[in-house]
Amino acid sequence: MKFKTLTFAATIAVLATTAVAHKGAKGMLLERMNGMLAMGKATKAIAPMMRGLEDYDADRTSDYAAILQTHSGDPMLALFPDGMNAAPSVAKDAIWTNWKEFSALAVQLETYATALDLAAQNGLGNAAPANSSMMGGDMTGMMGADMIGMMGGTGVDEKTLETLAGLSVNTLFVQSVQVCSACHTKFRAEE
Amino acid sequence: MGVVALTVAGAGGITGLRLYPVAKPVDPITLTGNVGAGAYLARASGCIACHTNVEGGGPPLAGGTGFETPFGTVFAANLTTDPEFGIGDWAIEDFAKAVRQGLSPEDVPYYPVFTYAFYQDFSDQQIADLWAAFQTVAPVNEPVPVTDLAFPFSERDGLKVWRAAFLHAPRTTPVSGQSDSWNRGRELVEGATHCAACHTERNIAGGRKVDTGRMQGNDVLPGGSKAPAITSAALVSSGWDVDSLSYALETGITPTGDAFGGGMGEVVQMGTRFLTQEDRLAMATYLMDQSDE
DSSP states (O other): OHHHHHHHHHHHHHHHHHHHHTTTOOHHHHHHHHHHHHHHHHHHHHHHHHTTSSOOOHHHHHHHHHHHHHHSHHHHHTTOOTTOOOTTOOBOTHHHHTHHHHHHHHHHHHHHHHHHHHTGGGOOOSOOOTTHHHHTTOOOSSSOHHHHHHHTTSSSOOOOHHHHHTSOHHHHHHHHHHHHHHHHHHHBOOO | OHHHHHHHHHHHHHHHHHHSOOOOOOOOOOOOOOHHHHHHHHHHHTHHHHSBOTTTTOOTTOBOOEEEETTEEEEOOOOSSOTTTSSTTOOHHHHHHHHHHOBOTTOOBOOTTSOGGGGTTOOHHHHHHHHHHHTTSOOOOOOOOOOOOOTTTTOGGGHHHHHHHHOOOOOOSOOTTSOHHHHHHHHIIIIITOHHHHHSOBOTTSOBOTTTSTTSOBSOOGGGOOBOOOSHHHHHHTTOOHHHHHHHHHHOBOTTSOBOOHHHHHHHHHTGGGSOHHHHHHHHHHHTTOTTO
16 A cells, blocks of 8 residues: 555656646657656666666666667657657757658667667676777777767667677666767757 | 048058967977877867767768857868868978967967867877877868858957957866876866866857856857856756766766767767776866865
8 A cells, every 4th residue: 555655656746747847748749758758767767776886686677678668769750750849849850851860869779778678687797888999999090990880870889689688788778878868969959 | 531540440450460479389299199099089179079060970070060159150170181171281280289279380360169278288299199190080072161250250360369368278287185086087177178168158259257157057059059057066966976977978877867968968979988987087076076166
């Protein structure tokens, strides 16, 4: 009973926060903004574990991956029909003029989310940064391999799911949120 | 008659400014540069972020990024090794003068959108490292759009007056009694990574308010975006600490679970995520304790 009360209270709190943040949004617009909010809240909640500040729990990783999967890839793209944009949305019109890149990022996030789920049992690694190769002394020029990848449009390396699933969870987590940041940088207006 | 007199006086003033020397002599630099160290410094300094037209899908460091300022749009230069449109025909001393003094090989001042003010303390070794790294960039034989500001801002020699009033030395000098990490953070934050370029309020002439607006944020960045205050107090009140700030410089995640977009997203993606953990921690350590203010 106590649990139900707490859950209800938490739900109300989330809804209230959503209402404030997305005041005026309706229908599909509200749905996609709530999707972003859900991913942000989940990211905030799991970040301490991914940073090794809390005990690792594979189930939490899978739950987090499921949230990302729900709101990325095709489900995300379906909420961005051609030109559907209005306040309070902070989506840039560049989404539709550069749909190829936007959709690639959405799919890439889904791929990372799937990999996170597959890799959940791998646990946390030795905090190998996503771009450690750049700093490992093997950088032979200004334009290292990662840089070329970054200029390729998606902001992160293209990797197969199989390769990704072999990585540590924290590395995948970092790469996932870097996709979020790459997308926000190009396609979200700053308030 | 009055108009004629003003025109003559104005023309005389511009000619005078044109002849007024601002360049400091650059001693020959014969040091051998380290490509890796130079590429690292280039990322930290934002060379790649500003001189790559990501929005337009341009090649790395080929310039063309437009910065919409209140005075007009300034376009980032082509920094590839192309001799026609890039810096392929420069000597290392030209490069040193451009980076540390903000002057072209012909001593023409660059617009302060270029953050050379923060690079004034770069050592000859750092210049040699950067130069070595830039030599590895493939040439891109493409011009960038011409920066075309309205008069009087179109007169670059007028920037000599601006420099006299608003070009400040970077605050990179180590502070005794502080830790090595704090001082390294200070060197990066106040120098190479030039945080204050965006996060400090500017006056009507585009000069940074170094006394009253330092790290207090800026609501009118080029392109209409904003940068929040990043004084230590402001960072604390926004929920940051050394750990979360260091992590954000690697990943782009904020304490609220959001991911950086806009200019800060670019800074992380093209700059700070490539720094070492130690350097990100040093930056965060300094930012959270700018105690010499």
